[in-house]
Structures are given as structure tokens and as C-alpha cells.
Amino acid sequence: MENTIKVERAILNLTQDDLAKKxxxxxxxxxxxxxxxxxxxxxxxxxxxxxxGKPVNDFFKLTKDD
Amino acid sequence: MENTIKVERAILNLTQDDLAKKxxxxxxxxxxxxxxxxxxxxxxxxxxxxxxGKPVNDFFKLTKDD
DNA sequence: TTTAAATGTAAAGTATATTTGACATATAGG
DNA sequence: CCTATATGTCAAATATACTTTACATTTAAA
Structure with missing residues (x-):
């Protein structure tokens, strides 16, 4: 599985710690x-x-190894 | 969290075992x-x-206790 | 009513998610 | 160059997903 959480986090301008707390x-x-x-x-x-504000499938995707 | 997997499974006419194997x-x-x-x-x-053939958010939802 | 398939559930074991604490590195601003 | 903030990662502990085995109950069909 792969994800684009880092990108979504950047869009909202949040640190890893900010996101974790939220x-x-x-x-x-x-x-x-x-x-x-x-x-x-x-x-x-x-x-x-x-x-x-996006569906799960937008930022989590299956990969070959799944 | 709550889900409607039982319904989706009924739509595809699959037993729990069928779905599990798939x-x-x-x-x-x-x-x-x-x-x-x-x-x-x-x-x-x-x-x-x-x-x-549906997004995760369609059959999994957060509930108050989450 | 009997039989087979489907479902519900429980216990024990294994795998893995998540936490906490800790430390090292990177990076930007003073 | 310092210092603060953000990130990467590790190890140990705990929580929980998931498997296997096993058995009881339901349900539909003969």
C-alpha cells in the first residue's frame, strides 16, 4: 500500500505532530x-x-505487493 | 466505526467464506x-x-465512539 | 423432520499496529 | 555560529488484528 499523506499534510500546512494531535x-x-x-x-x-475532506481512496492505494 | 459489508456482500451474492477467499x-x-x-x-x-467497486467511505463510517 | 450450508462465536496463538521515550539529523532564522 | 522546530528512526512495551481449530445455532431445501 502507498499513501500521499505527506502531500495532504502540506496542503493543510500541518507538521507531523500537528496532524497526530488532530x-x-x-x-x-x-x-x-x-x-x-x-x-x-x-x-x-x-x-x-x-x-x-477527501475519500480514503484518494490518499491510500493498493500496490502490487498487497 | 460501523459498516455495511453484509449489504455489499448480499448485492454480490457472496457468503462470508466466498468473500474471505476473494x-x-x-x-x-x-x-x-x-x-x-x-x-x-x-x-x-x-x-x-x-x-x-465503491470507495471505502461508502461502506465504512466513523461513529461517535471513534 | 433430517441434512447440508451458512453463520455466530470462543479460545489460543502469531503478527503487527501503536505508544512512549530517547536520540540523531536536518533546516531555517536570529 | 547558535537555537528552536521538524523529521527520521530505534527499542521495548502494550494493544489489537488475524489465523486456526472447534463447536453451536440458524436456515433453506429435500
């Missing part, structure tokens, strides 16, 4: 997701969706 | 998600999205 996770969680170190839960994806 | 998880995983016993990963949500 959706209620740790800064490392955001950093790890951006770095594709692990796959977030669907609740987390929906919270990002609400914050970004 | 997206590569166990039948109990599908059953547990439908019963809201746990929150699936975003990869699983995207696989359902591809199979259902």
Missing part, C-alpha cells in the same frame, strides 16, 4: 505511516479522510 | 468485522473497495 495518535505513528513502515487501521484512515 | 482473509475475519468485533486494516478496506 487525529489522536502519536507523532511516530504519522511518521511511520508516511514512511510505509506499517498499515494503519481503517478508523485512522477515516479520521484522515474527515480531516482532509 | 480478499485473502479467514471467514472469521469477515464475520468479526461484520459483527464489529474489531477494526480491519486499511489494506483490507481497500481490497473490499476494489471488490465492491
Amino acid at each position: 487525529i489522536g495518535v502519536s507523532r511516530q505513528t504519522i511518521n511511520s505511516i508516511e514512511a510505509n513502515r506499517y498499515v494503519p487501521s481503517t478508523v485512522l484512515a477515516l479520521k484522515l479522510s474527515a480531516l482532509f | 480478499i485473502g482473509v479467514s471467514r472469521q475475519t469477515i464475520n468479526s468485522i461484520e459483527a464489529n468485533r474489531y477494526v480491519p486494516s486499511t489494506v483490507l478496506a481497500l481490497k473490499l473497495s476494489a471488490l465492491f
Whole structure:
């Protein structure tokens, strides 16, 4: 899976820590997701969706290895 | 979080086991998600999205407790 | 009513998400 | 050059997703 959270975050001009606080996770969680170190839960994806004002499918995509 | 996977599954006329095999998880995983016993990963949500031909936000929604 | 398929659920084990704390590096401004 | 802020990453601990096995219940069809 790949994501464009870094881009969405830039559009809203938020730091990783800002975003983490807004959706209620740790800064490392955001950093790890951006770095594709692990796959977030669907609740987390929906919270990002609400914050970004875009559907989950817009910033999370499946890749060959999924 | 709540979901309408049971409905989407009915539209495609698939059993829990059918759906499980199509997206590569166990039948109990599908059953547990439908019963809201746990929150699936975003990869699983995207696989359902591809199979259902609908965005994740169509069949997964945040609830007050999220 | 009996049988087979579908569903609900539980327990134990494994894999992985997420947290906390910590430290190192990068970067921009004074 | 300092200093503050942002980012990358790691290790240990905890929470939770997911699997397998197993069994009980429901449901539809013969």
C-alpha cells in the first residue's frame, strides 16, 4: 500500500505532530505511516479522510505487493 | 466505526467464506468485522473497495465512539 | 423432520499496529 | 555560529488484528 499523506499534510500546512494531535495518535505513528513502515487501521484512515475532506481512496492505494 | 459489508456482500451474492477467499482473509475475519468485533486494516478496506467497486467511505463510517 | 450450508462465536496463538521515550539529523532564522 | 522546530528512526512495551481449530445455532431445501 502507498499513501500521499505527506502531500495532504502540506496542503493543510500541518507538521507531523500537528496532524497526530488532530487525529489522536502519536507523532511516530504519522511518521511511520508516511514512511510505509506499517498499515494503519481503517478508523485512522477515516479520521484522515474527515480531516482532509477527501475519500480514503484518494490518499491510500493498493500496490502490487498487497 | 460501523459498516455495511453484509449489504455489499448480499448485492454480490457472496457468503462470508466466498468473500474471505476473494480478499485473502479467514471467514472469521469477515464475520468479526461484520459483527464489529474489531477494526480491519486499511489494506483490507481497500481490497473490499476494489471488490465492491465503491470507495471505502461508502461502506465504512466513523461513529461517535471513534 | 433430517441434512447440508451458512453463520455466530470462543479460545489460543502469531503478527503487527501503536505508544512512549530517547536520540540523531536536518533546516531555517536570529 | 547558535537555537528552536521538524523529521527520521530505534527499542521495548502494550494493544489489537488475524489465523486456526472447534463447536453451536440458524436456515433453506429435500
